[in-house]
Amino acid sequence: MVEFKSGFVTIIGRTNVGKSTLINLLVGEKVSAIANKVQTTRTAIRGIVNRPNSQIIFIDTPGIHKPKHKLNETMVETSFTSIKDSDITLFLIEATSKEIGKGDMHIIEKLKENKQKTILIINKIDLVKKEHLLELIEEYRKQYSFEAVIPISALQPKYKDIILDEIEKHLKPGPAYYDIEEYTDQTIRQLAEETIREKALMLLQDEVPHGIYIEIQKMQLRKNKQNQEIYDIEATIYCIRESHKGIIIGRNGEMLKKIGKLARIEMEENFGLKVNLKTWVKVRENWLDNPSIVDKFKLK
Ligand SMILES: Nc1nc2c(ncn2[C@@H]2O[C@H](COP(=O)(O)OP(=O)(O)OP(=O)(O)O)[C@@H](O)[C@H]2O)c(=O)[nH]1
Ligand SMILES: [Mg+2]
Numbered sequence: 001m002v003e004f005k006s007g008f009v010t011i012i013g014r015t016n017v018g019k020s021t022l023i024n025l026l027v028g029e030k031v032s033a034i035a036n037k038v039q040t041t042r043t044a045i046r047g048i049v050n051r052p053n054s055q056i057i058f059i060d061t062p063g064i065h066k067p068k069h070k071l072n073e074t075m076v077e078t079s080f081t082s083i084k085d086s087d088i089t090l091f092l093i094e095a096t097s098k099e100i101g102k103g104d105m106h107i108i109e110k111l112k113e114n115k116q117k118t119i120l121i122i123n124k125i126d127l128v129k130k131e132h133l134l135e136l137i138e139e140y141r142k143q144y145s146f147e148a149v150i151p152i153s154a155l156q157p158k159y160k161d162i163i164l165d166e167i168e169k170h171l172k173p174g175p176a177y178y179d180i181e182e183y184t185d186q187t188i189r190q191l192a193e194e195t196i197r198e199k200a201l202m203l204l205q206d207e208v209p210h211g212i213y214i215e216i217q218k219m220q221l222r223k224n225k226q227n228q229e230i231y232d233i234e235a236t237i238y239c240i241r242e243s244h245k246g247i248i249i250g251r252n253g254e255m256l257k258k259i260g261k262l263a264r265i266e267m268e269e270n271f272g273l274k275v276n277l278k279t280w281v282k283v284r285e286n287w288l289d290n291p292s293i294v295d296k297f298k299l300k
Contacts, residue, residue: 005054006174009167010082013092014103015039015063018123021154022092023047023060026163030270031184032060033198039063039210040201042075043297044082046185048178054168055176059086064103069288071297078299080110088147088170089118090163093140095128095151100139108143118144119166122151189216192267196235196279199262200248203255208247211240211288213296230274233267238284248281256281 011019020032020041027047033040045060061082062075083089089111093104100108111118120140125133137149148166152159178185186194193214201209218234237259239245249256256279264277287293 002053003173005171007087007171008057009088010059010086011090012061012079012083015065017092017094018154019092020060023058025154025160027183029183033194035201037201044078044299048183050180064107070294071288074294074297081299083116084114089116090121091118092121092123095122095125118146120146120149123154125151126153192216195266196263199259208244213238228274230276232276234278236280236282238282240285242283245281245283
């Protein structure tokens, strides 16, 4: 009989390298927000993969960067704490890197400190030539003894099983920690908040999206006249300045409508039922340094 294996696998890397894109690919469901902006992920997010002989719990983490405020500090702390608690680390880097930068060096130091069992994943290989890739692999191999090095593009499904097979090799015998129907430990409320924030990140520019956070005020299931289940969701988008509020609402409320529409469509798809979404925008200056709000993003 094949012994069942399980384990916790943290995905770590600098901001914007594609960690959340990778966890979504591996899990096969949208568990984490993606954006072509830095500092998209703000807390540790779990995604669960069930295979015939194993259960792998992935932890997506905030990208490593230089902290500017309390929220940033909490984010980086979350990422480094998370690797300590995991059985295997996936260290994600970008194929386009010319050399090992400060952020990646910092990550390597932490891996060394914890003698962390690590697989190096080189993402975005669609953007570089093969020769460059070989040089990069050599550079990184000099720094740390990785269990394996896997070049991928997180946008291409064919890499999913290559990574999962490699991880499975290194897992220890253990139980399934989660029900096999589950694919994340996030609540519907958290998923809704992240969906709205992701659409805001996508549509807003400059520093506006980095100063927002979402709070769901109400989430209620009811049946409509056609006897369909419908979620009434009310959400507030908090931002740090009055001028940002104007931008988020947009001319004639167009921007807020667009954010709400995209978020609603994705929620309906992911939750499998109709959603009636209402959104508000409010200013909350200095929340980025307010511990009682930032605590929301701490590792639980
Ligand atoms: N060309 C290319 N782009 C990719 C690939 N994987 C991810 N991306 C893009 O890279 C951007 C950042 O992706 P995310 O998954 O949000 O990155 P992240 O590492 O989670 O970022 P943070 O949460 O900010 O740390 C997005 O625009 C993705 O579409 C890839 O293989 N090739
Ligand atoms: Mg992310």
